[in-house]
Amino acid sequence: MAAAAPMLSVSDLRVSIDAGSGRWMLVDGVSLQVGAGEVLGLVGESGSGKSLTLRSIVRLLRPPLQVAGEVHWRGVNLLELPESRLNAIRGREIAVIFQEPMTALNPVLTVGEQIRESLRAHSGLDGPAIRKRAIELLDRVGIPAARARVDDYPHQFSGGMRQRAMIAIALAAEPKLLLADEPTTALDVTIQDQILKLILRLKAELGMSVVLVTHDLGVIAQTCDRVAVMYAGRIVEQAQVAQLLREPRHAYTRGLLDSVPLAGRARRPLRPIAGAPPAPGDRPPGCSFAPRCGYATESCRRAPPPLIEIGRAHLSACLHHARLAAEAGPS
């Protein structure tokens, strides 16, 4: 992975909202890098800020949400770019696919029309060539009988096919970065697997980087090179996938892994994490996870622990990472 300069570099990203009684930090100082051809997973519970992080990269957030920090894409800070130049990057260099393929496709335009619109905006193709290319794209994402289906409306497609069509639209311009916001959550498991494989295949073919947001550790294990775990608006741990799954160094990650069955691990009772994440207006002064954490000590509750490098390319924001490492026994 990234020995060269990263394609995408997010630093100290903050998303906040004015809640009347004060400012709620929904995303609080997130920094991450994505190298060329790399797949970064962003995992966390609902409300952990993972989707907000993803959406603020392409400036999809509108007031009252406020975004601060820096998002560098190939050396350009996207957060300060004028709208017109941003539009030249969106779609052409950076593409996004969404969770709900039903609502992410415009219901009143045919699938082909939507692909052609994207092509017309970004590829400089024209006339019959554009139609041919649209069919090619549908074919490429695995829609059977693409020539016949290109004039269908989204409601005539099944969920998995809609997500494929969504991917075809997003990839019409052969972008360099794909942001995927829970692309498989709305699909059933077999389709999920097909879509993930499709994304990986296209990633290899087009040489894209991918940021994949999900709450599903299984998806992470299957697809990602590197993973960042988010909790209550912060990144709490970041590492290579295999490393993180084998040796979690944050109490929260550990809790997550203990709460789900993972293939290739000895069977044992699942242990849920007690309690619920704190509401954004109600976060404790120290580590946000402390109230639910079995390892928490006085120093955890005093100030938020910084995200520090504790091993090779392994970052953790847990004061007790050494204890976790020592405990990590034979599992």
Next chain:
Amino acid sequence: MSVLAEKVVHRRWLRLPGSLVIGLLLLGLFLAAAAAPGWIAPYDPLAFDMSAILKPPSALHPFGTDNFGRDILSRLIWAARIDLAIAVFTTAFPVVFGTIVGAFVGYYGGWLDMLFGRVVDLVVTFPFLVIVITIVSVLGPGLLDMCIAVSVVGWVFYARLMRAEVLTQKQADYAAAGHVLGYGELRIIFRHLLPNCIGSIIVYWMTDMALGILLGSSLGYLGLGAQPPTAEWGVLVADGKNFLNTGWWISFFPGIAIVLTGLGFSLLGDGVADRLRRGR
């Protein structure tokens, strides 16, 4: 094979909502009258006939005659043209302008929305008819002035509806998808959001045309719309108001025409709404 085809056609007819069919039939009747009144009407609508004053309905004059001996049926048929024109021209500007304003207000929000909110308050606090009458009395009575008066006020309701629709639609992921595909905002508003919002506008437009006819008739009745001797349904009803004891038919039949046209538009609107809902 042909039996099968027939069945399919038959089914398709059945699948059309009844209200749509009845609405279309009613409006078709009035449209025909409006398109070629000279062919259908048995008499000249303005010709006096002193030998047939205030005659009740008969074979010669199916809907009777008025106090100048004019044939009510013929006047009614000629008036269809005026009243349908009123329906279209009182609503044409509001539909187009209101939809566009509503789309912008809904999409951009902020101070534009604040401003729009005040305009809506301003219009809604006055009863519709009262503002229209005020404007007409300033501009002077007549059909054109009436259309202007109604348009000045009427667009607000379309804009309000459109704003609400755009507010919900712009949250949809396909709007976000449009942004991340690098599409301009105008393209997102007019190509992606508008077609998804236009259904309720069309439905409202249909009922609004019915209201437009009622309004035109009311103003005609009050002497602020079409001016006599032009035949207009409201004017016709007003013509008969002094003869209700002796010649009920003068006011009765134009009144029925107003009701039926209004019903036609309403049913059509209903039917269209039904179709749109099923299409989803």
